[in-house]
Structure formats: structure tokens, C-alpha cells
Amino acid sequence: MTNIEHDDAAIIIIGSGAGGGTLAYELTARGLPVVVLEAGSYLRNEDYVNDEWEAFNQMAWLDPRTTSGSWRIARDFPNLPAWIVKAVGGTTTHWSGATPRFKAHEFAARSTYGRIDGANLLDWPITLAELAPFYDKAEVAMGSTHVHGRKPLPANNNYKVFANGAERIGYKFYATGPYATNAEEYDGRPASVQDGFNFQGDKNKSKWSTLVREIPRAEATGLLDLRPECHVVQITHDASGRADAVLYLDKDGNLQRQSAKLVAVAANSIETPRLLLQSASPMFPDGLANSSGQVGRNYMRHTTGSVYARFNDPVRMHRGETMAGVIADESKHDPDRGFAGGYYLETLSLGPAFLASFGDPGAWGQGFTTILEAYANTAGLWIVGEDLPQESNRVTLNTTVSDKNGLPVPNVHFDDHINDIAMRDHGYTQAELLYEAVGSVGAQRTPPYPSTHNMGTSRMSERPEDGVVDKWGRAHDVPNLFISDGSVFTTGAAANPTLTIVALAIRQSEYIADQLKTGGI
Amino acid sequence: MAFPAKYPQLNETELTGEARSVLIRVIRVAFPHPSFPDGPYERTADTILREAENSTWFRVALTQGLLTLGHLAGGDFRDLNDEDATKVLRRIETTEFFGFIRRTTVLNLYDNEDVWEILGFEGPSFDKGGYVNRGFNDLDWLPEARIESYDGPEQLIEIATNVSVATVRGGESASASERDTSNQPGKRDATMTAVKK
Secondary structure (H helix, E strand, O other): OOOOOOOOOEEEEEOOOHHHHHHHHHHHHOOOOEEEEOOOEOOOHHHOOOOHHHHHHHHEOOOOOEEEOOOOHHHHOOOOOEOOEOEOOHHHHOOOOEOOOOOHHHHHHHHHHOOOOOOOOOOOOOOHHHHHHHHHHHHHHHOOOOOOOOOOOOOOHHHHHHHHHHHHOOOOOEEOOOEOEOOOOEOOEOOOOOOOOOOOOOOOOOEOOOOOOHHHHHHHOOOEEEEOOOEEEEEEEOOOOOEEEEEEEOOOOOEEEEEEEEEEEOOHHHHHHHHHHHOOOOOOOOOOOOOOOOOOOOOEOOEEEEEEEEOOOOOOOOOOOOOOOEEOHHHOEOHHHOOOOOEEEEEOOOOHHHHHHHOOOOOOOHHHHHHHHOHHHEEEEEEEEOOOOOOOOEEEEEEEEEOOOOOEEEEEEOOOOHHHHHHHHHHHHHHHHHHHOOOOOEEEEEOOOOEOOOEOOOOEOOOOOOOOEOOOOEEOOOOOEEEOOHHHOOOOOOOOOHHHHHHHHHHHHHHHHHHHHHOOO | OOOOOOOHHHHOOOOOHHHHHHHHHHHHHHOOOOOOOHHHHHHHHHHHHHHHHOOHHHHHHHHHHHHHHHHHHOOOHHHOOHHHHHHHHHHOOOOHHHHHHHHHHHHHOOOOHHHHHHHOOOOOOHHHOOOOOOOOOOOOOOOOOOOOOOOOOOOOOOEOOOOOOOOHHHOOOOOHHHOOEOOEOOHHHHHHHHHHO
């Protein structure tokens, strides 16, 4: 590993997850040295534990946050708006692994769905055709099953219930993937042992993460200066409005300054806008790169929900991959269903500890214990669909609450759009029909968990007045500032976001390398 | 809680053995699992008592709550049958007292192998080689399911054929040149306003 001097104007990447980790690898592979500042510690696969709460406390981003709005999270988990990871590798170390692509029309949501009251829809400044070659690269890098010759994952118990139910209600487009988890040895990593612990970190390294692929490969180039436990406080700029340094707290709490020639922010969709807002200055009074006023706005979390169905016979959903089944039939745009956009159904399993906490938050008594009593005979799935961007769904700085460093905490405000509610209700109903078709005797509608898909708070736009970054993720207002995570999503699409974050980061790395070579930055 | 100064016990911040036994009964009534032995409930009660030590607010709420539960029960809460005891708890379910017990129970009762085994969860599995050779696919009451992508004659229709582009909620098709957004009203916004009037 290299050491870059604090006075050397460096390429600085903030965050080491799907966006930051990928960008770090792609740039170092092109011979460019980078500093990666990661707020979390350097956990390794062998450090992970097969225990839901212990792993949560080991991996999750637990710095205080506040919430407001009518979403249930503000009542049930007021200080945990998002369930993401604080560690090297970021949330790729905890993600379930699903890798569907966006559809062509999902890059043109405004044109396709038309005007919808209360929604701040906008077309992406890029198309599927432009991103397709990078989707290919991302899928090959991540080892997505079902594509590029990768074998499908085998059917586990939860999938057998899911797929049989799908078939019986007339769904066609179901399979055990695509998932970025090895069904056979690939890329130097082994096949899944079906241990049933995904959200707790994959000890077996079968699931792709930047921890198992991009970070070690970037380290092997000798050009990566990875600094874990370094929490960035501010991006500073010079008189011309170019980013010139990053201020961060190191693991001992000392404030450090790293000189910058280029800054790429990939801190996930809550911390990224928080950092831009914390970087306000007389030249950028509303926050860095925020002349549009869109920093922190249009926060999206996907329309989600789960259904846990009970059967007379054993399912044992905890055995095997947590997620290894996708139904795409409802991912279409069909307003006859009563909403714009589409959703996927994906298998999901929780252990008793998490099912108790998230299955029906706030409940107790016989109705609650029925869910747990049926654990062994329960099958589960997750609804994940497009939610609509709204300007009022927003990350702001809460200056009345401080974190341990004395920094204002982010507040996350969220209200469902009526389109989101209609989609979720449709998903619940379809899931119940699916399970009834294979004999379920009862089902629990579980509300959205703390958000695992966080998007939109620094969105891409053609015009500087509509968003924060251009089609390369380059800030409209600051020429050497890039955003490299899901914050740049103009709209959320139905698909799980990680594949698209990785594809965009690969594409961005080519642009950055090219611009640095030609003096364009 | 509801009845302060009338009760000299209010100043009592040490929980008695009797309070612990009432607490165990509260947890069992609120989270009834006939198959659970006393152990998991006692363990959970002790966790709640330990957590109460760390917070004056919870300690005060818990102490007074347990002391006064008998008033709603018309005697000793522990003497009520399940149905009557549940009714009493329903009356206080929005109190800080009950909320503290509920939250702590949900987090702790189910986070221990003493109940996992009863519920049919097998705990950590990586050290045992996962389930790849231990029944990850042993469900036999349904047919085997296809795992590959669908390759039949139907195509996934991404946009329903009965929808012309941008007819959702009365919009009209927008070409790239006349796009607008809700925060940046443009030509199409004006059209929509006119329609509404």
C-alpha cells in the first residue's frame, strides 16, 4: 500500500462501497494513485459473526440520525432511517446480492409516466444503451448468475415455495437470480455454502463485495492509500470554486487535511448530501454544489414491504441464501394496476431475532407471537419497486442534535407518495395470492425495514438547475467534484440499485481517467 | 406514572423480588409462547432490570408501573388469568412503562438459542459448513421448481401495450426538447394548468 503525503494534491474518494470501492479499483488499475477515506473500520470476512444482532452492532452505520415525516420508520425506528454498513467495503458487505438491470424506460421516467402530482420526476441524462456496455462489465466483475455464462444458484426451500406459487398464479419470469453470489467457483472465490447469513457479512466470500474484489485488487496495484476510520467533515474549495482539500477526523479524533486535485464522494445517499451541506461556504451558501437547491432532495428508498406466509408443513427458510429468487412479471409499467412504475418480488428470510424486531414493529400479544411460533413453517419475500422522487423527501442537517464529533446529524424526512402506497398494496396482495396458491394458512404484511436502498439526493440532470451532477456524475457547480454512489440516481427504477451504482462507477472511472489525461479537469 | 404522591413507594427505586416476579408474568402474558419454559422469560426480565439500572427514567417508570399494576388488576396482577391479564396490559400499552418492557423483550427474548431451538431456527451455520449438505433444499411437499430464466414464447412486456407513452394521469407525450420538471415549470406545465381550469 502506498502512502500519499497530506500536502500532495490527490485523487480522494470518500467511501469504499459499491461506488467508491469500484472507482478506487478502476482508477488504480489505470495507474492513478488514490486516497480512500472510509469512515468505518477494516472488518475482514473472518471477523463476521453468524448472529443477527451481534453482526448488526458490528457492521451497521449506527451514528445518530433523526427522522421526520409520515413514514412508519419515524415512529418505529426514529434513529435508524437506513440499514447500511459502516466498514471497508461499505454496504456491499451486507447486501443481498440481487443484480437486475434498469429497463430502458426507467431512464426516462418523466417522459414515460407523464406528469404526476407531487412527484419531481425527471429523465436521466443517459440511456440504457449508453450504460449497457458498463452493465456487462459490472456483471462480469460481480459474477452475476444467469448471465455471461454464470450458473444459476440452486433452489433453496424458500425459493421452492416462491417459485411454485409464482407458477400457479401465472407468473413466467421467475428464476433464482440474477444474483452476485457464486453458484460455482468464480473469480478466485468459492461457491456458496448456503449458510443463510447474508446481511451479517459473507464469511465464505462467495458473495461479491468490494471487500473481496475491488479493494484487495486496488491494494495490489500499490497505488491505493486506504485510510479506515476516517470520517470526512468538510470538502474545502479555493477562490475559483474548485475543491482543494478534504478535512477529516482520523481514528484518534484528530482533524486532518488532505490536499485534493479531485474529490469523488461515495458515502451513500444520506452521508453524501450531509457532507455537501456541511461544506457550505460564503461562495456556496446553500451547500457545496447546490446552486440547484436539489442537494438532499428527492430522497428515494424504494417502495418495499415483505410478506411472511405460514404453512402447515416445514419450510426452513433460514437454510440457504437469504435472497435467491426473483420474479420480474410485475416489473413492467402498467398504469392499469393503479400506479406508475413496477416492482420485483424477491425471496427473503430473517432469523427469529430480526423477525421479532421488524416483522410487525410495535405489536405484542397473540397476534405477534403467532408469527414467531410459525417460524419453521414460514416462507418470506420482499417487494422492491420504484418510488417516486419528491422534493420534500429530503436529507437536511439537524443542527439541534450532534454526533460524537459535535457535527450536526442528518435528518431524513420521508412521506410515501400515493403511487408508492398503491404499489405496495398491490405487491402485498400479489404475494398473498402467490402463497395462497401453494397452501398458506396465514400471512403477515411487514412494513418497510429501515432503508437499505438509498438514492437520489444528488441527482443527475441534463440542466444544472434540475439537479446536482451531470451525466458523468460530475458536479454542475464544481468541476473537480464527482458523486459516485446511488445519490446520483435521477429516479430509482424498480431494480435493486447496486449493479447500477457499480456500472456507473466503472463508466465514471473511464471519464475521469480520460479527463485527467487531457486536462479536462 | 398516573398516581404520584399518594404512594410512599414512589421513592422506592430498588426493585423488589416481588416486582421481578410480576415483571416475568407481564412478559409471559404479552408474549405468550406455550412451548417456552420459564428460563427465557426470566432471562428477559433480568435484562430489563439490568437496563433499568442504567436509566433513571426507565427505572422510575418501571418501579412505579410494577407497583401500581395491581390497582388496575384489582389485586395481584399475578392472580389474573391470561385473558384478564391481557386486558389490563391493553389498557396500558401506550405507556412508557409498557413500551420499555415491550421494546426490550422484542430485542432480547428472541435473541437467544434457548428459544431458537423451540422455534426451529438452527443458529450459526458457517462453522458447520452451511446448509449446502444439510438440507438447504429438503422441502419435499412441493414439486421441484425451475431455477433458470424463462425461455418460453412469451416476452416480458416492459410497458403495457394499452398505454401510449405519457398518458398517465392526463399527460401528453413529451419530446426531449420540451421536457420540464415539477420544480422547473415549462411549456407542458402551462398546458396542464389550462386543462385543470
